[in-house]
Each structure stands twice: as structure tokens, then as C-alpha cells.
Amino acid sequence: MLGYLTARQAGLDDPLRLRRAESTRRVQSLKLNPDRDVDRIHGNGINTIDIEAIEGRYMLSGGADGVVVIYDLENYSGKQQYTCKAVCSIGRSNRHVHKFSVETVQWYPYDTGMFVSSSFDKTMKVWDTETLKPAEVFEFEGNVYNHHLSPIARKHSLIAVGTKNPKIQLCDLKSGSRIHILQGHRAEVLSVRWSPRYEHILASASADSKVKVWDVRRASGSLFTLDQHNGDKSKASSEAVNTAHNGRVNGLCFSGDGLHLLTTGTDDRMRLWNSATGENTLVNYGKVCNESRKRLQFTVSRGCSPEFVFVPCGSSVAVYALHTGELVTMLRGHYNNVDCCEFHPDYQELYSGGKDCNILAWVPVLRAPDVEEEPDSTKKSAAGQPSVNPAFEDAWSSDED
Amino acid sequence: MTLFPRKLFNDSLPLIVLKHQLYSVHHDKTLVDKELNKLREQGELLMFQLGFDTEAFGLIFASDYKTKVLAGEEGRETRATVERFLEKVVSSCTDLSFSKDKMLRQFLFTDTEITQLVKSGVLTVRDAGSWWLSIPNSGKFTKYFIQGRKAVLGMVKKSKYSEVLKAELEERRTNVQVKFPMKYLIHDIVGAELVESIPTTSGPLLRFVDS
Numbered sequence: 344m345l346g347y348l349t350a351r352q353a354g355l356d357d358p359l360r361l362r363r364a365e366s367t368r369r370v371q372s373l374k375l376n377p378d379r380d381v382d383r384i385h386g387n388g389i390n391t392i393d394i395e396a397i398e399g400r401y402m403l404s405g406g407a408d409g410v411v412v413i414y415d416l417e418n419y420s421g422k423q424q425y426t427c428k429a430v431c432s433i434g435r436s437n438r439h440v441h442k443f444s445v446e447t448v449q450w451y452p453y454d455t456g457m458f459v460s461s462s463f464d465k466t467m468k469v470w471d472t473e474t475l476k477p478a479e480v481f482e483f484e485g486n487v488y489n490h491h492l493s494p495i496a497r498k499h500s501l502i503a504v505g506t507k508n509p510k511i512q513l514c515d516l517k518s519g520s521r522i523h524i525l526q527g528h529r530a531e532v533l534s535v536r537w538s539p540r541y542e543h544i545l546a547s548a549s550a551d552s553k554v555k556v557w558d559v560r561r562a563s564g565s566l567f568t569l570d571q572h573n574g575d576k577s578k579a580s581s582e583a584v585n586t587a588h589n590g591r592v593n594g595l596c597f598s599g600d601g602l603h604l605l606t607t608g609t610d611d612r613m614r615l616w617n618s619a620t621g622e623n624t625l626v627n628y629g630k631v632c633n634e635s636r637k638r639l640q641f642t643v644s645r646g647c648s649p650e651f652v653f654v655p656c657g658s659s660v661a662v663y664a665l666h667t668g669e670l671v672t673m674l675r676g677h678y679n680n681v682d683c684c685e686f687h688p689d690y691q692e693l694y695s696g697g698k699d700c701n702i703l704a705w706v707p708v709l710r711a712p713d714v715e716e717e718p719d720s721t722k723k724s725a726a727g728q729p730s731v732n733p734a735f736e737d738a739w740s741s742d743e744d
Numbered sequence: 745m746t747l748f749p750r751k752l753f754n755d756s757l758p759l760i761v762l763k764h765q766l767y768s769v770h771h772d773k774t775l776v777d778k779e780l781n782k783l784r785e786q787g788e789l790l791m792f793q794l795g796f797d798t799e800a801f802g803l804i805f806a807s808d809y810k811t812k813v814l815a816g817e818e819g820r821e822t823r824a825t826v827e828r829f830l831e832k833v834v835s836s837c838t839d840l841s842f843s844k845d846k847m848l849r850q851f852l853f854t855d856t857e858i859t860q861l862v863k864s865g866v867l868t869v870r871d872a873g874s875w876w877l878s879i880p881n882s883g884k885f886t887k888y889f890i891q892g893r894k895a896v897l898g899m900v901k902k903s904k905y906s907e908v909l910k911a912e913l914e915e916r917r918t919n920v921q922v923k924f925p926m927k928y929l930i931h932d933i934v935g936a937e938l939v940e941s942i943p944t945t946s947g948p949l950l951r952f953v954d955s
């Protein structure tokens with residue numbers, strides 16, 4: 344650590360290197376922290392969580408009872424023991440609450456004034472955070488499994504919606520219209536994701552074992568379908584040709600730079616694909632237990648090298664190295680199945696929610712403090728020292744030692 | 745790695761290893777996959793779909809395969825066809841299965857010749873108009889293999905807490921019906937992730953995975 348700091352100071356190393364090395368070290372030491380808690384509001388399982396991209400301060404969670412809760416993740420109390428409080432919630436008493444379970448929630452990518460939630464009551468609602476009233480309601484014919492807003496879109500404000508219907512609907516946020524449909528799948532669409540690299544590229548995963556990549560500007564069908572055997576027709580039985588998995592595909596996640604796409608399926612496999620060519624990179628993660636009938640929300644770390652994938656696996660979260668496929672660790676702590684997990688890139692923390700109605704925060708374990716204290720060390724110094732100069736006091740870090 | 749397959753089939757079968765057994769020996773699965781693909785491209789290794797599991801692939805050295813198949817064909821009328829098949833098809837392409845199109849056009853085999861190949865066991869029907877590459881007389885192998893796998897898994901399941909130390913399991917003798925050596929079957933269940941291998945101070949522990 345000191346070596347990296349001196350190298351950066353002297354200009355020998357790129358400043359990004361220190362950041363990446365430290366992020367990687369922190370991710371590798373993720374553990375359940377007894378001091379960090381998230382308020383327990385949900386009475387039923389938690390299906391989905393989303394952390395806003397702008398500040399990383401507010402987290403949305405959607406539960407199986409239709410309740411949507413917003414939490415404040417920042418610790419301004421100055422104390423080490425901290426419970427992330429729920430700022431507000433759309434509970435059962437709210438007039439506009441969803442009737443059945445909320446499957447996906449997502450913040451509007453540009454500010455926290457708006458968020459979108461979709462649920463099994465066949466609607467998707469766009470909420471105003473201030474008043475907690477829906478500004479727009481989209482109705483569909485089947486249960487809505489997943490929706491996604493592009494995090495980088497400038498030229499369009501489309502929400503891709505995957506429902507029980509094999510057609511993917513694109514709803515326009517600006518005009519409220521939904522005339523654009525993407526046809527191609529043969530069974531329900533379990534997951535949709537926009538690419539974080541190109542604002543017009545969309546990937547969709549369906550229960551017919553196929554994953555298709557679309558360019559929404561094209562009038563004709565999908566760009567390509569992911570094939571697990573890379574076109575080698577001889578490897579599979581003839582029905583399994585051109586499929587991404589040997590079962591339902593229920594999880595999709597792009598890597599942070601958008602160059603790779605990860606998919607998980609009910610055949611207990613996770614595959615890594617090159618998102619530009621659709622080629623299976625054949626990284627073997629082994630058996631990734633997957634019994635979910637709905638979408639599985641998993642996430643990839645950002646800013647580390649090598650990147651890590653956090654996949655909910657039964658009642659624990661498995662951490663794999665992205666490109667080599669080795670299992671780094673299993674994070675155990677939930678009492679029941681884990682349904683979703685989300686990575687906080689600024690603090691390298693992982694939040695996971697599951698059927699036991701808990702959201703657990705996995706926080707990197709800090710290094711033990713140095714024996715001798717320097718009077719003005721701000722990073723990772725032993726806190727609680729009244730002699731520390733208040734100008735150097737760490738007022739923004741939420742886990743001090 | 746071909747230390748284990750036993751020659752108890754009266755030497756009529758070449759030495760077969762399953763791909764996931766190699767995962768149990770080396771820990772980096774991606775590396776194993778890459779190396780296997782390299783060997784297959786070079787034509788030294790052949791991969792087969794064994795049929796009882798979509799992911800179970802059997803591996804045989806190409807030279808072994810050829811000698812055994814030809815030895816099995818001694819004195820039969822189908823010998824010439826099989827020889828031709830081995831030379832043309834097996835040496836040149838690394839596919840696991842062949843469709844009717846390919847056989848007729850690319851390799852110029854007639855229908856009767858294809859029937860002969862199926863009869864001799866080199867091709868197995870996959871569905872109407874396509875065939876898997878296969879090992880003649882491998883039915884016995886598959887039968888004993890599945891039996892052996894069930895027996896070893898049963899042993900692990902029946903133990904207290906459904907877990908056994910690997911060293912202790914190797915010591916236990918299989919009953920007469922199970923023809924494979926213990927080590928072969930242990931590599932199979934570990935590689936296929938039917939049991940979880942947990943490192944302990946007295947060696948690896950195998951715990952049955954409930955799925």
C-alpha cells in the first residue's frame with residue numbers, strides 16, 4: 344500500500360493503478376459486518392434492489408408484498424454502528440401501491456427524482472420520488488418480469504420491458520407511447536438489459552433458452568442469438584442448437600465496460616460471452632446452483648482488476664473471478680434464498696436481499712490500525728481519538744476502525 | 745491421466761476418461777478446457793457424447809481408438825468401410841456428430857455404408873438423419889459406469905452426516921458388481937460436482953451435495 348502511494352506520488356504509476364489495486368483488495372476481503380445494518384421494513388422476501396448511479400447514496404428495494412422502500416446508505420452519524428434508515432416507502436397503505444409482488448425497481452439514471460417499478464400485477468409505474476405518486480402507469484397483458492432503463496442513453500428514453508409475452512415492449516418515457524416491439528423469442532422474456540457501452544444495444548434472455556441481442560434502431564429482428572457451442576452444431580442434440588443454456592435463461596448482466604455479457608440459466612451454468620460477436624468465451628465457472636423460476640439479479644464489480652461476479656447461489660452469494668472462473672469465496676449469512684445483489688462501486692460494498700426479508704451489507708474488512716499513530720493520518724487510522732485534528736477527521740468514510 | 749480405466753473388458757475397449765474427471769485433478773477448469781481443445785485440434789484426442797448426461801464427454805486418445813476399433817473389426821465384412829471412415833472422417837474433423845448431409849456429400853458415404861457403420865458401433869443414432877460418433881461396445885462401459893457412480897454416491901450418502909474423508913473412501917472396497925477402481929469413480933463424482941470437496945486437516949472431505 345505504501346509502495347503504491349509512493350509510486351503514485353513520484354509519478355511512476357498511473358493513479359488508476361492504486362485505485363484498482365485497493366478496490367480489488369477490498370473486494371477480496373468482503374465480510375458481513377456486525378456494525379452495518381439495513382432497516383428491516385419488508386414483511387416478505389425482497390426481490391430486487393437498486394443503488395442510484397449518481398451519488399451512490401440511496402437504495403431502492405422492491406419486495407414480494409408490493410412494497411417499495413428507499414434507504415439512505417450514507418453514514419453521517421460519526422459512529423461506527425450504523426443502520427441504513429428507510430427514508431420513505433410505498434407501503435400497503437399508499438393508494439397507488441402495486442397489488443402483487445414487485446419484480447424490478449430501478450432509479451432513473453440521471454437523478455433520484457424518479458424511479459420505475461414493475462410488478463406481477465401486470466403494470467409498470469413511473470414514480471415521482473418527492474410525492475410518491477405514479478406519474479405514469481403502463482399496463483401489460485402478462486406478468487412483468489423485468490424492465491431496464493439504459494444508463495447511458497442520450498438520444499432515447501426507452502424502457503425495455505420483459506413480460507410473460509414473448510414480445511419485448513419498448514416504452515418511451517418522454518411520450519408515454521409503447522409502439523415499439525421486438526419479436527423473436529418463443530417463450531416468456533425473463534430478463535432484459537441495455538448495454539452500458541452502446542445506448543442502442545439491448546440483450547434479452549428468455550425461458551426458451553435463448554439470449555438475443557438487439558439493436559433497437561433496426562427494423563428487422565435481432566442482431567444475433569448467443570449460441571453456447573459457438574456454431575459447433577455437432578456438440579448438442581439437435582433441439583439444443585443455437586441456445587445459450589440447456590434450460591431457462593434467467594439472469595443477464597453486462598460487465599462494467601460493456602464488452603462482456605454474463606448469463607445464468609437453470610442448467611446450473613453461468614457463461615461469459617463476448618458482447619460484440621456473441622462468442623462464448625468458454626470460461627468454466629463450474630456448477631452455479633440456480634433454481635429460480637423468475638429472474639435472478641446478479642452483479643459484476645466495477646473498478647477492480649480482475650473483476651468479480653457476485654451470484655446468489657441458494658442461501659449464499661458466490662464470488663467468482665470473471666475471466667478465470669475460479670470460485671473466490673462464498674458469502675454466507677442469509678437464512679433463506681438470496682434473490683438479488685447489488686454492488687456499490689464507490690465503497691466496494693455488496694448489498695444482497697433475499698426471502699428472509701433481510702438486506703445484508705457485505706463490507707470490506709479494514710486493515711488493522713498501525714501501532715504508532717501519526718497525528719494527521721486520515722486514511723484508516725484508529726478513530727475515536729480525541730486528539731485528532733478535526734480538520735483531518737474522517738467525516739465521510741462510513742466504516743472507521 | 746489414463747492410469748485408471750481398467751482393462752477388464754477383455755481389452756476390447758480403449759481407455760476412456762471423462763472430461764469432468766480432469767476437473768477433479770486440476771483445479772482450473774477453464775485451463776483444462778483450453779488444453780483439451782488444443783489436443784483435439786491437433787487430432788490426438790477424440791471427444792464423445794456418452795449419452796447419459798448432456799455434459800458427460802468421454803475422451804480417448806485417437807491412436808488407441810483406431811487400434812481398438814480395427815481390432816474389433818477383424819474378420820467382419822464391414823471392416824473396409826470402417827477403415828475408410830476412420831481414415832477420412834476421424835482424422836480430419838473434430839466433430840462429435842454427423843448429419844446425413846455431411847456424410848453423403850462431404851465424405852461420399854452411401855446409405856448402405858452408413859448402415860454398416862451403425863451396425864459396427866462407430867456411429868450411434870442421434871435423431872432422424874444425424875449420428876453421434878461413438879465407441880463400439882461401449883454399452884457395457886456406460887452400464888457399469890452408472891452403476892459404479894450410484895454405488896459410490898450411495899456410500900457417501902449413507903455415512904454419518906453424508907460426508908466421508910476421501911482417503912477413507914479410497915480404502916473401502918467396492919462390492920463385486922462395481923467393476924471400476926475406486927479412484928476412477930471418486931474423480932468422477934468430484935468433477936461432476938455431485939459431492940463437494942472440502943479441505944480439512946486430515947485430507948479432503950467429500951460431502952454429498954443435495955440438489
